[in-house]
Structures are given as structure tokens and as C-alpha cells.
Amino acid sequence: MVKLYEDGVYLRGGSEVVPAAEAAERGITQTPEDAKRGTIAYSILQAHNTSGDPEALKIRFDAMASHDITFVGIIQTARASGMEQFPLPYVLTNCHNSLCAVGGTINEDDHVFGLSAAKKYGGIFVPPHIAVIHSFMRENFAGCGKMILGSDSHTRYGALGTMAVGEGGGELAKQLLRDTYDVAYPGVVAIYLTGAPRPGVGPHDVALAIIRAVFAKGYVKNKVMEFVGPGIASMTTDYRNGVDVMTTETTCLSSIWATDEDTHAFLTMHGRGDDYRELKPADVAYYDGCVEVDLSSIKPMIALPFHPSNGFEIDELNENLEDILREVELEAAKIGEGKTHFSLLDKIIDGKLHVQQGVIAGCSGGNYDSVVQAARVLKGANTGCGEFSLSVYPTSQPVALELTRRGYIYDLMEAGAIVRTAFCGPCFGAGDTPANNGLSIRHTTRNFPNREGSKPGNGQLSAVALMDARSIAATAANGGVLTPATDLPEETWDEACEYTFDDAPYKKRVYWGFGKAEPADELVEGPNIKPWPAMEPLGDxxxxxxxxxxxxxxxxxxxxxxxxxxxxxxxxxxxxxxxxxxxxxxxxxxxxxxxxxxxxxxxxxxxxxxxxxxxxxxxxxxxxxxxxxxxxxxxxxxxxxxxxxxxxxxxxxxxxxxxxxxxxxxxxxxxxxxxxxxxxxxxxxxxxxxxxxxxxxxxxxxxxxxxxxxxxxxxxxxxxxxxxxxxxxxxxxxxxxxxxxxxxxxxxxxxxxxxxxxxxxxxxxx
The missing domain is CATH 3.20.19.10 (Aconitase, domain 4)
Structure with missing residues (x-):
């Protein structure tokens, strides 16, 4: 059950939701204006606000992050504007243009440029295949009460007590120039969690259920989603990370979660226990809206093409296969514009939907807990030698090390899965592109048209449906027949996922240059790295x-x-x-x-x-x-x-x-x-x-x-x-x-x- 409140609410004692219209009769005397200061978001935003006006924010961030599709342009913009060094920790990851076969060596030229910029201006450079951007930031920079700005829309570290914002490169260039991120104080919406996820239900299922409920209504558009309520304690921090990263697909501005001892344990394991502090709303806090989520009611979900909000319970889809899939085919016909054809009804065999590919990857699917659960499902199983294939991308080298040490990589590979390095490609169409007319199920962030790499203009169209790693693994074990993880015996699931963080790959391969700028160093610019062309001022x-x-x-x-x-x-x-x-x-x-x-x-x-x-x-x-x-x-x-x-x-x-x-x-x-x-x-x-x-x-x-x-x-x-x-x-x-x-x-x-x-x-x- 996901319930949206029509108006604002008060949260009292962290566990009682009081609609604003009932506040007086239930003994709440604070005005919304006063009680909004009781939210977690308010305290963090004002701690980073330099304007002196709580309604017109001018934010300075604690750290920033970019990947290799965005950092060259940002640095070129800041450089052209007079930047001499990075004034805050700025992480340059290489997790999007990692495959240098795309465009010859042009992508590697960007990586060389990034390393030279990190040395010249004092940055932190993460080489290709070492970590995806958001895993690296979770493992090394997110902490309670902090704010991080990223040039990737999925910059979300709320489950670690960090308000993170994904923005265009211009906003990062402003921070590099010691300017501010200017925004009116946003609305804050409570995401009030109760209950606990049932065995086999993963973070993607929770996220997709929320997205389905709020996206079309614009309920949290440009607002902050603040996760509160007793249900938080039922999820590990890694599970929470998997839910949190998908808040981007609601069109919210940022997210923040109440923190607890599990958050503390996660930060301590990553060598940053001092970055923990308890974050929770005041005894009375006012929110501009509320999304109430009974976690125990959520079932395995699937977001059909061509948007994460196009969500259905897998059981619901299986019961209405032809009707629902026919609607997706109609949408595919619009996308194909007569140049190509995509069909789903032909994938129904003996009343069941057969998919052609599974992918577990990136900042949402490649997390340790999700890969462990997939490996447990697939231990001793057989993904088969037919059309269906499964690829798994652990989100960082430290995660891959631990998966290897505990035998989970062996279980995945023995079952027929292909295990790859940390890479964001499947999320945006540069990795594991399925065949024409193929349907891929993915624990990744998006399933917009062409995110899987197809080119309708050239006569090729395939599509992605989003699912949790647990149900993808259940489908893989069933030879590609769509299967919710809850169909497996309950004893399959042991949500405890012991983890030891080993940062050796980071110590040995990451260039840690913050505070060590070498202004005399030269930037290394390959032939495809071009400056911004001149632009005129606006005419009268x-x-x-x-x-x-x-x-x-x-x-x-x-x-x-x-x-x-x-x-x-x-x-x-x-x-x-x-x-x-x-x-x-x-x-x-x-x-x-x-x-x-x-x-x-x-x-x-x-x-x-x-x-x-x-x-x-x-x-x-x-x-x-x-x-x-x-x-x-x-x-x-x-x-x-x-x-x-x-x-x-x-x-x-x-x-x-x-x-x-x-x-x-x-x-x-x-x-x-x-x-x-x-x-x-x-x-x-x-x-x-x-x-x-x-x-x-x-x-x-x-x-x-x-x-x-x-x-x-x-x-x-x-x-x-x-x-x-x-x-x-x-x-x-x-x-x-x-x-x-x-x-x-x-x-x-x-x-x-x-x-x-x-x-x-x-x-x-x-």
C-alpha cells in the first residue's frame, strides 16, 4: 500500500502522521512555518546556506563528483572562467566512457585529460572499471549532515544522511569558481515507512512502487523526499541505498533519510565512523506532503518500457499479460515511427512471458546486498544455453573483492552468468545492447527509449523493463521465464549479508590529489577535446x-x-x-x-x-x-x-x-x-x-x-x-x-x- 496525502502533514514523535487539518484538535499548536524547521532537510540546507535568507538558499557543497561524460566540459567551463584550483574535493570517475572501443581511443583521451586535471587542479581521479560514481561517493565521501553535488542525475546519498543533488555541469562549474548553488527553499515531503519488506522483495521493488504512485502526479517534483518512520529499521543501509538512488526518477530535488546504528555501522566499516550522527525530525515537524508506504504490502515489481513509472506487480502483469503488453506495443510503435517494429505478445509462450536478457548493474543493482541475493538464488542453478543471458556488474572493485572472497562470484559464474567490471553502460545504452526486438530485464536506473542502445532510426528497437536483482535471478534460474522472487521458497532468503570493506583497490589505483594542486602541470588534451565556442551576449x-x-x-x-x-x-x-x-x-x-x-x-x-x-x-x-x-x-x-x-x-x-x-x-x-x-x-x-x-x-x-x-x-x-x-x-x-x-x-x-x-x-x- 502506497498512500498519498492530499495536503500537508505533521509528524509527531517520529511515528504519528497528523494531517494538517486535524492538527489543532489533536493538540498540535505549531504553525507549518515554525514546524517545517523540524525536518532533517531544513537543518542540513540551512547549515550549507550562505545567503542569510532561509527562503532564498545559496548553497556551498562539501564535495562534488562527475564522470567521464561530463567532467571535461565542466573543467573547460571553469578553466575558461578563471579557475586556478579545485576549492573543494572533486571526484572524477571514469565509469561511463569506460569502453574505449567506442570511438577508438577518443574516450581514453578524456581519461588522460581527467588525470592531468586532477594533478593540475588538485582533484581525485578514479580510473576506469574501479568504481561507478555513486558507489565511490558512498564509500568515501557521504556522511551525516553533508551535502554533495554531482553532474549525474542519480547523485543520491540520502540513506547515509547526505543531501545530494544531481545537476548540470554549469552548477558544478559555479562551485569550482567559489560561487553558490542558488535555489528557493524547496518543499519537503515525508516518505513515511512502516512494516518490513517480505522475503524476496528488494529495494528496486520498493522504489518502483513509490515512483508509480508519485511520478504522474508530480507529487514530489523539485521537492526533497525525507524518509522517516519505523519501517526504516527493517532495511539494511545497503538496501536503503538501493531505494534512495531511484528517488531521481520521481523528479525530486534531493533526498534524506533518518539515520540509526545501521548507518553508523556502514560508515564505520568504511573507515568513516566519525561522519556519523543521528539525524531525525524534531518531535513535531511539518511536511508539505506525505507518501505513506507499508513495506510489507509491496510485491515484486516490474517497470515496463518506456519509463520507470510504468510499474506493475509482476503477479498483476502475469495475470493480464496480453492486455498490458499490447499497450506497450502501441507505445513502441510511436517510438519506432514506422521505421522499425517491436513486439511483446510474441514473447508469450504457454501463457508466460519469456525475456531475452537480464542485467544487474550500476549504482542501483550492483550493490553488494543485491548481488549476494542474486548469487544465493543462482547457486547450483543453470541460466541455460538458449537465447537468455545474464550479466552482473558489481558496483566497485571493493565490492567485487568481497564477492570473490566469499564465493559469490563463483556461484554466479558457475550458473552461467557473466560477471563484468564496474561500469554504468547498461544504464544508458553503452553495454549489453540486446538484439533487435529483444526485451531486457534490468536492475538499473532507467528504461527510457534507447537506454538499452537500440537505434530506431536505423531500424533497430529493443526495450528494457526494470526489476529487482532478486526477481531477475529467479527469472534467470527459470530459463528466462518472468518469475517474481517471491515464488521461490522462503528459505531461499537470508537477508543478512556480511561484508568487509577492503579499500586496497582505491589506495593503489585512485589518484588522491585534493589539496595538492600542481599549477605548473599541463593539461593533456587529445584531438577530440575542444574548447567551448564563443557565444554572444543576449540582444535587446x-x-x-x-x-x-x-x-x-x-x-x-x-x-x-x-x-x-x-x-x-x-x-x-x-x-x-x-x-x-x-x-x-x-x-x-x-x-x-x-x-x-x-x-x-x-x-x-x-x-x-x-x-x-x-x-x-x-x-x-x-x-x-x-x-x-x-x-x-x-x-x-x-x-x-x-x-x-x-x-x-x-x-x-x-x-x-x-x-x-x-x-x-x-x-x-x-x-x-x-x-x-x-x-x-x-x-x-x-x-x-x-x-x-x-x-x-x-x-x-x-x-x-x-x-x-x-x-x-x-x-x-x-x-x-x-x-x-x-x-x-x-x-x-x-x-x-x-x-x-x-x-x-x-x-x-x-x-x-x-x-x-x-x-x-x-x-x-x-
Whole structure:
């Protein structure tokens, strides 16, 4: 049972949920404003807030982490902005672009760059295959009351008492420049846990049940999820880590858990017992909402393609196979756009669903406890020599060492599983890509379209369903027939997983350079590592050509800029930009580059101010505006591209989702709403205007939107911004845009044209 409360609640004594409407009659006299200070989140956020205003936070973090898809761009941004050394511990892991066969040696060039940057600026460098980013941070940096910022959306260490935030690279660059993470004080929602998970139910089952309940409603969007209640004690800390990392898929801002002696034991085992302190709400704490979860009621879950919120109990799916799978096939047909076909009904044999692949990996599935449980299921079993295959990726070398020492690796391999090194590839489409029309069940973080590596544009489509390692192992032992772990005898399950942490791989292979910067050292830049191209400050007026219009309910980061095969271009801004929207609107890049070429010619002074000579279509737009009585000065107008999407930015924190638009001429997004704060932050940090509009878009690809006085508007209340649509036939229609609240710094960044420009201008002024 997962219950959502309609309004705010008080938590009294850590164990009594009191709806706000009943507070007075039940003896609670504190106002919500006073009692919100009793949450764990409030105390941690205010301890890191430098603004002096508890409602307008300016956060400085204790540590940061990036992986090899993001750290080159972040360092290049900070370097171009004047950074001389890393002012806080900054961990550079190499767990995404680990397979250097993808793009030849280009990926390894990024790793070499990362090591040279760690030496020059004083960073911590984790070589490929040693650990995935979040395992390393849990094992070495997370601690009670801390805050950590990461350039990966799954930066979540709440179960260790750390509020962690996944953001775009611009926000990390700000920390490297000793600036702050600016955000309004977020809402805090209690995740009130009762009961205990039944044998065979794992952390992914708990997480998927919560995601199913909250995602579509936006219940915790951009809020903090605070885990409280007696049910916490029923789970080990490693189990809690597995639940916590999936909070990202709810679109929350961060997470935090009440801590206890099990948390203390985990930190002590990892040599950091001093980082423990008890965290719990005050005797009376107020929350903006509450998700009540009876852990004993949760059954093994499966999130069917193409989103983690598309969850069902496995029993529920098995009882309604044809009806449910037919709906997924319809969604697959939309994704395939007639270029490919994906079927699930043909995988029903004798009334049972047969899957083609299982994967247990990454920061969610590769945790020690989950791999141990899978190994216990598979001990003496046989995964078979047919189509089904199983791969297991322990989350770090210390975890793999302990699994080996205790014989679990032997049990997995003897059963037919393939055991691999620590790698995030299966989570984003760069590892274990299944065959065309294949269905993969994975204990990983996401199952968006193409996260498994397929390419619908090239005629190949496969799909991922998310499941817990326990049920994946039960399915593997059953030859690939979908099987919930609770179908196994209860004596299969012994939740005790003894563990001894051995950090020898870290001592011997990790470069620990914080506080040891060597400024004279040179950065090693391979031929594919390119600096950011120059970008102009925002014009007084802007003219936007509509280069893409996406009416899907949600547009993911992966659709804005694909993961997987594009990874070898991550350090080359213009090279990577060629893939922008390639899986959703392949013609977008060509359209935007045409706009950008005209703007570059205008800035260079070509055609000597003769607009018609510069571009006949552009000249006709200004003629249409003049004919409609709209004052528009072509000389004061910046020209760029724009995309419309209903709700873009769900998923990954990758700043490239915005920067790739920007470097080929993007000036703005117009949206109904932004799926996540992090994508909107990326848009602003790359100098694009984050417009929104309530009305349905009355423009099409190829039309223009003229926004006069945009710089002045950014100094105002951001409401009721007048703009004008100019259609191909010359018709002009006024529309209303608005921008959600922006900080003074965000306004200045957009006016400067990007974060790099903002810092250069600020340094010059000083």
C-alpha cells in the first residue's frame, strides 16, 4: 500500500502522521512555518546556506563528483572562467566512457585529460572499471549532515544522511569558481515507512512502487523526499541505498533519510565512523506532503518500457499479460515511427512471458546486498544455453573483492552468468545492447527509449523493463521465464549479508590529489577535446525561428541529446551537437545551423546592413512585423533558433541537452513546463531564455517568434512578456510568454550569453 496525502502533514514523535487539518484538535499548536524547521532537510540546507535568507538558499557543497561524460566540459567551463584550483574535493570517475572501443581511443583521451586535471587542479581521479560514481561517493565521501553535488542525475546519498543533488555541469562549474548553488527553499515531503519488506522483495521493488504512485502526479517534483518512520529499521543501509538512488526518477530535488546504528555501522566499516550522527525530525515537524508506504504490502515489481513509472506487480502483469503488453506495443510503435517494429505478445509462450536478457548493474543493482541475493538464488542453478543471458556488474572493485572472497562470484559464474567490471553502460545504452526486438530485464536506473542502445532510426528497437536483482535471478534460474522472487521458497532468503570493506583497490589505483594542486602541470588534451565556442551576449530584442516542435507529454534528456553511441563526442561541443534531437527530430540540427550561419554573417557585418541581401526570408519577417505595426529594429535584434516542447528535461542531468542547442544557434526554449529544475538550470547556464506559455503553441516549424525588449523583461517581474508569431504567409499574431522566477545571477547569466561570459564580465568589472 502506497498512500498519498492530499495536503500537508505533521509528524509527531517520529511515528504519528497528523494531517494538517486535524492538527489543532489533536493538540498540535505549531504553525507549518515554525514546524517545517523540524525536518532533517531544513537543518542540513540551512547549515550549507550562505545567503542569510532561509527562503532564498545559496548553497556551498562539501564535495562534488562527475564522470567521464561530463567532467571535461565542466573543467573547460571553469578553466575558461578563471579557475586556478579545485576549492573543494572533486571526484572524477571514469565509469561511463569506460569502453574505449567506442570511438577508438577518443574516450581514453578524456581519461588522460581527467588525470592531468586532477594533478593540475588538485582533484581525485578514479580510473576506469574501479568504481561507478555513486558507489565511490558512498564509500568515501557521504556522511551525516553533508551535502554533495554531482553532474549525474542519480547523485543520491540520502540513506547515509547526505543531501545530494544531481545537476548540470554549469552548477558544478559555479562551485569550482567559489560561487553558490542558488535555489528557493524547496518543499519537503515525508516518505513515511512502516512494516518490513517480505522475503524476496528488494529495494528496486520498493522504489518502483513509490515512483508509480508519485511520478504522474508530480507529487514530489523539485521537492526533497525525507524518509522517516519505523519501517526504516527493517532495511539494511545497503538496501536503503538501493531505494534512495531511484528517488531521481520521481523528479525530486534531493533526498534524506533518518539515520540509526545501521548507518553508523556502514560508515564505520568504511573507515568513516566519525561522519556519523543521528539525524531525525524534531518531535513535531511539518511536511508539505506525505507518501505513506507499508513495506510489507509491496510485491515484486516490474517497470515496463518506456519509463520507470510504468510499474506493475509482476503477479498483476502475469495475470493480464496480453492486455498490458499490447499497450506497450502501441507505445513502441510511436517510438519506432514506422521505421522499425517491436513486439511483446510474441514473447508469450504457454501463457508466460519469456525475456531475452537480464542485467544487474550500476549504482542501483550492483550493490553488494543485491548481488549476494542474486548469487544465493543462482547457486547450483543453470541460466541455460538458449537465447537468455545474464550479466552482473558489481558496483566497485571493493565490492567485487568481497564477492570473490566469499564465493559469490563463483556461484554466479558457475550458473552461467557473466560477471563484468564496474561500469554504468547498461544504464544508458553503452553495454549489453540486446538484439533487435529483444526485451531486457534490468536492475538499473532507467528504461527510457534507447537506454538499452537500440537505434530506431536505423531500424533497430529493443526495450528494457526494470526489476529487482532478486526477481531477475529467479527469472534467470527459470530459463528466462518472468518469475517474481517471491515464488521461490522462503528459505531461499537470508537477508543478512556480511561484508568487509577492503579499500586496497582505491589506495593503489585512485589518484588522491585534493589539496595538492600542481599549477605548473599541463593539461593533456587529445584531438577530440575542444574548447567551448564563443557565444554572444543576449540582444535587446530576439527573433527566434521555430526549429522543432515536440508535442509529446514528456521529452527526456535522452531525446534532447542521446546517450550511448554519442559518448565519444562528449568533449567536442560542436561534434556532439550534430546529434541534438537525432532520435526525435533529425532535421533539427540542419535547421538550427542554417539560422546560426545567418546570425554569424549578421554579426560579422556582411551585406552592409542590407537585410534582404543577408537573408531574404529574414527580411520578409521584419516587413511583416512592420506591416502589423510592431516596432522591430533588425540591427538591435539577435537571431537564433528555438524549440518548443510540452515538458522537456526528464531524466539525466547532462548539460549537453542544453549546450548542444546553444552552440548551433539556440537562443530559447518555449515550453509548457520544465520536467526538472536541472534541465531549466542548464538552459539558463548556457544563455538561453527559459520561456513558458500557458496556451497551446500557435506556431509551427519554420515560423518565427519575435520578442522585443527581452533584456528589459529580464529586469522585470518576468510575467506577461509580449511576443509576436510571424507565419510563413506573413500573418502576425501576438502571444503571451512568461518566465518562472529567476535569481539575479541567473538573469545576469542569460543576459551575458552563457556562464562563461558572465564570469569573464564579472572578472573584468572587478
Amino acid at each position: 530584442d530576439i527573433l527566434l525561428k521555430v526549429c522543432s516542435k515536440i508535442m509529446d507529454p514528456v521529452t527526456t534528456t535522452d531525446e534532447l541529446i542521446p546517450s550511448g553511441e554519442t559518448s565519444s563526442f562528449r568533449s567536442n561541443p560542436l561534434g556532439l551537437a550534430e546529434f541534438t534531437l537525432s532520435r526525435r527530430d533529425p532535421a533539427y540540427v540542419g535547421r538550427s545551423k542554417e539560422v546560426d550561419a545567418v546570425e554569424k554573417r549578421r554579426v560579422a557585418g556582411e551585406a552592409a546592413g542590407d537585410l534582404a541581401a543577408l537573408d531574404a526570408e529574414l527580411a520578409s519577417v521584419f516587413e511583416a512585423l512592420a506591416g502589423a505595426g510592431v516596432t522591430a529594429d533588425a540591427k538591435a535584434t539577435e537571431y537564433g533558433s528555438m524549440l518548443y516542447a510540452k515538458k522537456p528535461g526528464d531524466g539525466s542531468a547532462r548539460e549537453q541537452a542544453a549546450s548542444c542547442q546553444r552552440v548551433i544557434g539556440g537562443l530559447a526554449n518555449i515550453v509548457h513546463e520544465y520536467a526538472t529544475k536541472r534541465y531549466r538550470s542548464n538552459v539558463m547556464n548556457w544563455g538561453m531564455v527559459p520561456f513558458q506559455m500557458e496556451a497551446e503553441p500557435n506556431f509551427e516549424v519554420g515560423d518565427y517568434v519575435f520578442v522585443p525588449g527581452i533584456r528589459a523583461a529580464l529586469d522585470g517581474d518576468l510575467k506577461n512578456i509580449a511576443a509576436y508569431v510571424v507565419r510563413a504567409d506573413g500573418a502576425v499574431e501576438q502571444i503571451e510568454l512568461y518566465i518562472a522566477d529567476m535569481t539575479a545571477e541567473e538573469r545576469a547569466i542569460v543576459k551575458a550569453g552563457c556562464l562563461i561570459n558572465y564570469n569573464k564580465f564579472k572578472a573584468a568589472a572587478e
